[in-house]
Amino acid sequence: MSRDVAILGVGMHPWGKWGRNFAEYGVHAAQAALDDAGVDWRDVQFVSGGDTIRNGYPGFIAGSTFAQALGWNGAQVASSYGACASGVQALSVARAQILAGFCDVALVVGADAAPKGFFAPVGGERPDDPDWLRFRLMGATNPTYFAFWARRRMALYGSTSRDFAQVKVKNSRHGLHNPYARFRKEVTIDEVLASKVVADPLRLLEICATSDGGAAIVLTSEAYARKHATKWVSVAGVSTVTPVFPSTVIEMPNMATDSAATVPLPPVSFRDSIARGAYEQAGIGPEDVNVAEVYDLASALELDWYENIGLCEPGDAEKLLRDGVTTIGGRVPVNPSGGLSCFGEAVPAQAIAQVCELTWQIRGQAEGRQVEGAKVGVTANQGLFGHGSSVVVKG
Amino acid sequence: MSEPKTDKPRVPAVEGWFTMSEPPALLGTRCVQCSTIFFPRETVACRNPACRSTAFTDHELSRRGKLWSYTTAHYQPPPPFIADDPFVPYSIAVVELEAEKMTVLGQVPTSVPAESLVVGMEMELVIDRLYEDEQNEYVVWKWQPVASSATENGGAR
Numbered sequence: 159m160s161r162d163v164a165i166l167g168v169g170m171h172p173w174g175k176w177g178r179n180f181a182e183y184g185v186h187a188a189q190a191a192l193d194d195a196g197v198d199w200r201d202v203q204f205v206s207g208g209d210t211i212r213n214g215y216p217g218f219i220a221g222s223t224f225a226q227a228l229g230w231n232g233a234q235v236a237s238s239y240g241a242c243a244s245g246v247q248a249l250s251v252a253r254a255q256i257l258a259g260f261c262d263v264a265l266v267v268g269a270d271a272a273p274k275g276f277f278a279p280v281g282g283e284r285p286d287d288p289d290w291l292r293f294r295l296m297g298a299t300n301p302t303y304f305a306f307w308a309r310r311r312m313a314l315y316g317s318t319s320r321d322f323a324q325v326k327v328k329n330s331r332h333g334l335h336n337p338y339a340r341f342r343k344e345v346t347i348d349e350v351l352a353s354k355v356v357a358d359p360l361r362l363l364e365i366c367a368t369s370d371g372g373a374a375i376v377l378t379s380e381a382y383a384r385k386h387a388t389k390w391v392s393v394a395g396v397s398t399v400t401p402v403f404p405s406t407v408i409e410m411p412n413m414a415t416d417s418a419a420t421v422p423l424p425p426v427s428f429r430d431s432i433a434r435g436a437y438e439q440a441g442i443g444p445e446d447v448n449v450a451e452v453y454d455l456a457s458a459l460e461l462d463w464y465e466n467i468g469l470c471e472p473g474d475a476e477k478l479l480r481d482g483v484t485t486i487g488g489r490v491p492v493n494p495s496g497g498l499s500c501f502g503e504a505v506p507a508q509a510i511a512q513v514c515e516l517t518w519q520i521r522g523q524a525e526g527r528q529v530e531g532a533k534v535g536v537t538a539n540q541g542l543f544g545h546g547s548s549v550v551v552k553g
Numbered sequence: 554m555s556e557p558k559t560d561k562p563r564v565p566a567v568e569g570w571f572t573m574s575e576p577p578a579l580l581g582t583r584c585v586q587c588s589t590i591f592f593p594r595e596t597v598a599c600r601n602p603a604c605r606s607t608a609f610t611d612h613e614l615s616r617r618g619k620l621w622s623y624t625t626a627h628y629q630p631p632p633p634f635i636a637d638d639p640f641v642p643y644s645i646a647v648v649e650l651e652a653e654k655m656t657v658l659g660q661v662p663t664s665v666p667a668e669s670l671v672v673g674m675e676m677e678l679v680i681d682r683l684y685e686d687e688q689n690e691y692v693v694w695k696w697q698p699v700a701s702s703a704t705e706n707g708g709a710r
Contacts (some may be wrong), residue, residue: 278631285567288593290633294661295566295683295693297626299632305624306647313622319710358625358667403602404589408621408647408656417590418654421601458570 161439163256165374165385165551167195168514171269173340173371173501174382180213182373183507184269185227186221191265195376195387200231202376203261206252206267207237208244210504211280220506221248224267234261237438241541242331242453243398244268245373245509250396252377268506269372276300277368279411286381289411289542296413300542301365301456303410305357308458311383312359315473318463321357321480323350325457325497326364328485333496337528338511340369341500350457368501373510375517377393380520391517395550397435401428410542433467433538440550442534444468447490450489451512451518451530453539454497464492467538467548509547512537516551566683566691570594576616577680579657579694581610590614590653601605614657616678617699618648621656625667635684643665646696647675659696674698 169190171183184207192199207221216223221237234255239246245268252264253520276299284290285334291300313318327347333339345363353363383390400410402424404416409428426434437443444467452463461475469490470478484492495501500506516535518524533553539547554693565571570593572578573672581592584599599606629640644661662681663671676696684694 165704276631283633291567291593292658293630294633294660296637297630297636297643298645298658299626299628299630302624302626302645306622306645309624309672310622355625355627356629360624396625403600404655406655408658412658414592414657415655416600417592419652420587420589421603 160380161257162380162394163253163501164378164380164387164392165513165517166197166378166383166387166390167191168195168517169194169374170338170511170514171372172257172338173369173504175274176370178271178370179214180269180271180370180372181208181223181227183271183370184224184267184374186225187374187507188228188265188267189267189371190341191374193374196375197447202231202263203256204252204262204264205233205235206248206266207235208510209237210247210270210506211282212273213271219310220267220269227305227361240398240503240545240547241543242503243509243539243541243547244506245511246396246547247398247545249375249510249549250398251379252414253393256377256379262379263265264377265374266375266377266509266510270504270506271370271414272368272504272508274368283416288364288413292413294409297473298413299357300410301357301360303408304365304456304459305510306408308360308456311461315476315503317458317476319351320347321461321476322359322364322457323347324479325454325460326350328479329454329493329497329499332486332494332527333500336496336500339366339496347522352520360456360458365500366455366498369504370502371507371511373514375513391520391545392552393513393549394465394552395436395439397432397546397548399435399546400544402431409544426553428544428546429462429466429540432540433536433548436536436548436550437547446534447536448514449488449494449529450492450537451495451497451515451535452492454493454499455503457499460492460497463538467536470492474522485551486527486529494524494527494529508540509537512539513549513551520551520553559685561685561688563692564689566693571678571680571694572613573628577678578613578616579678581614582609583611590655592655592657595612599634602622615650615652618650618657618676620670620672620674620676621647621649622672623647623661623670637684644670646670648696659694662695662697665697670700
């Protein structure tokens with residue numbers, strides 16, 4: 159029996175700093191996805207919301223916020239939080255409901271209205287919260303961690319600032335014609351290298367901004383899809399893995415790693431396990447992938463992802479980039495949407511937006527950024543506190 | 554940071570995570586059953602998934618390790634970080650402890666030039682000023698290069 163579910167419709171609200179309520183972006187995206195699917199809202203049986211923690215109570219119960227805003231229809235509801243991976247948590251819940259036979263039509267929505275500048279921990283004095291403590295005891299912002307990983311790449315593989323800048327240059331070109339992207343301006347290596355250093359070696363143009371935005375997917379059973387559509391794109395694998403003890407790469411928001419002195423390291427590292435989980439469910443490998451959307455929170459991180467999702471061996475990512483393999487027109491374009499580099503991050507919407515982009519790519523509807531012959535795509539993303547997220551989408 | 558800027562009492566910015574002795578040490582815990590070490594301190598349940606122990610002893614971590622990675626923060630972080638006015642950029646180190654097979658973060662004293670940091674270099678633990686208020690100077694553990702010029706007037710006292 160197939161364990162695929164159908165993506166009948168996708169929709170987004172453009173990313174930006176719009177200054178409006180997050181629910182508005184979610185409703186806009188949801189209506190766009192319903193229109194795209196040709197599904198009436200009243201036929202949706204399950205609403206799965208990706209939560210935002212920066213918009214008060216309505217953000218913590220995002221599923222019902224969107225359900226109420228669209229007009230209560232009696233649908234069952236879930237609201238999920240998994241930091242940057244929230245969107246795929248919401249997708250995973252909806253998919254499981256469909257595969258279990260509890261519903262045929264689900265709506266997955268994530269939206270955020272984000273404050274400017276560094277993400278800060280939620281308010282109050284909370285000295286038992288590692289996310290609070292990392293700011294208080296060492297001023298370790300998110301870009302601090304991005305920089306640790308970037309510097310480590312330089313030390314291990316001889317990566318250069320120009321390599322990192324080249325990722326930004328590539329993505330700025332990819333996103334140039336994406337109507338949903340916030341930053342649509344081509345930049346040069348020199349412009350990237352002339353921008354201010356935020357967390358050495360990373361510069362302002364290499365670190366993703368916080369954004370407003372919304373994304374939604376209408377997910378259905380294959381039986382429902384067969385009745386209501388002739389062609390559709392499928393979700394073939396979803397991974398929401400956590401690390402295996404001991405995890406020895408420093409991750410947000412921790413101030414130390416696990417110790418591997420008594421328990422041996424797992425055979426596969428956490429980051430390597432993320433896409434692997436989705437590949438296994440889909441019955442494919444990285445060699446089958448034609449297009450990928452990965453989480454470039456900073457330029458250098460995109461290079462790590464090439465290796466983590468199996469596009470190349472550790473240390474070969476720079477060569478892949480330089481050879482144009484991951485540029486549109488290359489063998490396996492990465493972040494044809496422009497990535498976080500062109501979007502900025504709208505936390506609970508971002509992982510859903512990755513799936514929306516792959517859907518458009520596989521349908522051949524990614525105007526101005528189309529990856530020719532895209533059939534199988536993979537997303538990769540990671541949320542702090544140990545959230546892996548990856549989806550395999552196929553035509 | 555070579556000498557206290559004030560005569561205010563030095564108070565740990567977090568209670569029980571490090572010793573103020575000379576030399577100082579990070580204070581973790583060790584599972585009495587499987588011997589796994591935890592820092593920050595784990596005192597509730599062992600996080601080795603194969604171990605069901607709930608008993609721990611105190612464990613001082615290695616005072617030296619190798620620089621795994623680092624960065625220098627050029628923008629002032631948001632609260633609850635308490636920044637000096639004007640803001641002074643600072644480096645943060647990730648240090649790999651050989652015996653514990655783990656890495657631990659820590660700021661680098663601002664007296665250490667960022668240019669002197671090199672991945673792989675030997676680092677040692679010091680106690681140094683984090684911020685101060687009317688009453689106290691609050692201190693925290695930091696990492697600084699061993700045998701650099703910074704060591705002589707370093708934060709270790």
